[in-house]
Amino acid sequence: MTLSVQETDRIIEMAWEDRTTFEAIKFQFGLNEQEVIELMRREMKPSSFRMWRKRVQGRTTKHEKLRTFEKGRFKCSRQKQITHNKISKR
Template sequence: MQFNSGDTSRIIEMAWEDRTPFEAIEHLYGLNYSQLVNFMRNNVSVGSFKVWRKRHVGRVTKHLKLRDPAVGRSHCKTQYKNR
């Protein structure tokens, strides 16, 4: 799949966010987990990819089936606060 620079940037941002589930990325951009891993491998530096993989493997909040139902938002309630 080809993405413009804005979409590429947003996918990378969503992949790094702790509370954005992988399923949300799949729903919005059509990338399942294995495709997202390949996407990240191809679009971030080797060091960043290694840190990302280590950080997100098994992270409960990144998988809808594993996360606590009480986690209703994909971001901190103050993250997008208007100033």
């Protein structure tokens, strides 16, 4: 699978986010956890990759089945609902 520069950048951004699960990345881009790890290793400096791996290893928020909060579609239960917003009603 060939990814555009924009897709690669977005995957890296999502992988760094604490609350974005690997399952969300798979749903959106079709890459499983191992493929995300390989992409991160390939695209990042070695020191940045090691920092990222240390950060996400064992983190429950990166794996949907280990999360303890409500399982909405990739949305934290503490996230506020937008009301009276024209954009959200389109």
